[in-house]
Amino acid sequence: MVSPRVVSLIPSATEIVCALGFKANLIGRSHECDFPRDVMRLPVCTAPRIETAGSSTEIDRQIKETVRQALSVYLVDETLLADLRPDVIVTQSQCEVCAVSLKDVEEVVGAWTGTLPRIVSLEPETLDDVWSDIRKVAAALGAPEKGKRLTGGLSSRISKVADRAAAIDRRPTVACIEWIDPLMAAGNWVPEMIAMAGGRNLFGEAGKHSPWMHWDEFVVANPDVILVMPCGYDIAKTRSEMAALTERPEWRRLTAVRSDRVYLTNGNQYFNRPGPRLVESLEIIAETLHPDKFRFGHEGTGWIRFEHHAV
Numbered sequence: 001m002v003s004p005r006v007v008s009l010i011p012s013a014t015e016i017v018c019a020l021g022f023k024a025n026l027i028g029r030s031h032e033c034d035f036p037r038d039v040m041r042l043p044v045c046t047a048p049r050i051e052t053a054g055s056s057t058e059i060d061r062q063i064k065e066t067v068r069q070a071l072s073v074y075l076v077d078e079t080l081l082a083d084l085r086p087d088v089i090v091t092q093s094q095c096e097v098c099a100v101s102l103k104d105v106e107e108v109v110g111a112w113t114g115t116l117p118r119i120v121s122l123e124p125e126t127l128d129d130v131w132s133d134i135r136k137v138a139a140a141l142g143a144p145e146k147g148k149r150l151t152g153g154l155s156s157r158i159s160k161v162a163d164r165a166a167a168i169d170r171r172p173t174v175a176c177i178e179w180i181d182p183l184m185a186a187g188n189w190v191p192e193m194i195a196m197a198g199g200r201n202l203f204g205e206a207g208k209h210s211p212w213m214h215w216d217e218f219v220v221a222n223p224d225v226i227l228v229m230p231c232g233y234d235i236a237k238t239r240s241e242m243a244a245l246t247e248r249p250e251w252r253r254l255t256a257v258r259s260d261r262v263y264l265t266n267g268n269q270y271f272n273r274p275g276p277r278l279v280e281s282l283e284i285i286a287e288t289l290h291p292d293k294f295r296f297g298h299e300g301t302g303w304i305r306f307e308h309h310a311v
Contacts, residue, residue, distance in 0.1 A: 165198035229267030
């Protein structure tokens with residue numbers, strides 16, 4: 001495969017393809033692929049079945065109803081995808097409510113005639129899985145050495161942060177919120193990164209899907225730091241949803257709130273995307289947990305301190 005034509009149906013995969021040096025090979029993307037910014041010129045091959053402008057409560061209701069009807073949360077433009085005739089399609093099988101799934105793509109491609117594209121499905125649950133997926137994409141694009149170089153560089157950057165954090169004795173307890181209403185903790189690679197950045201993760205297990213939480217157990221745990229990183233939300237959208245937490249009577253009594261250590265992050269661009277920018281995600285965590293030890297310059301774009309009086 002000299003110059004493969006690539007369609008990416010998940011934002012993290014688009015970032016991986018570009019980081020490997022194959023941006024010019026991309027011929028189509030998902031409706032959520034927006035980084036690097038110039039990929040937004042590409043034809044859009046997917047669309048959400050639900051209305052995504054609602055509150056976190058309403059989005060959750062729509063997703064659960066769609067799944068109950070045994071429908072996919074996303075639609076694939078079958079005609080456009082067929083017209084593009086890609087050599088490689090990158091999708092995922094990690095979460096059916098987060099992006100177009102492997103099953104969706106296989107159903108579309110199964111009806112094609114002639115030479116079929118190679119489908120690369122990503123399913124990361126840990127940081128090591130993310131690096132493996134990068135190498136898998138590189139191999140599918142005929143450039144395994146580029147995959148090794150990229151993952152080597154990313155691993156080195158992560159190790160530098162982890163090594164510095166390991167020397168810090170004070171390790172605050174941390175609650176990472178991946179969905180606001182209903183309440184969900186962050187799982188998969190996030191608990192790993194909390195530990196690497198010098199914190200003690202309270203909810204969610206490394207390598208396991210993000211779990212739902214009960215507000216009562218959240219209050220009892222009383223975290224030193226709260227990181228809010230809703231899936232698919234930027235900082236502005238996250239801020240607009242915070243009333244679901246701040247209006248609870250126990251909110252202002254939480255240690256993280258009283259010590260002004262609640263941080264809103266750009267979950268959509270960083271933590272929710274298992275690709276190269278998980279390195280920046282780790283840096284964001286390190287900055288918020290240990291601001292006296294780490295300064296990477298992500299404040300204002302990757303995270304902000306939540307202003308309680310503004311609610």
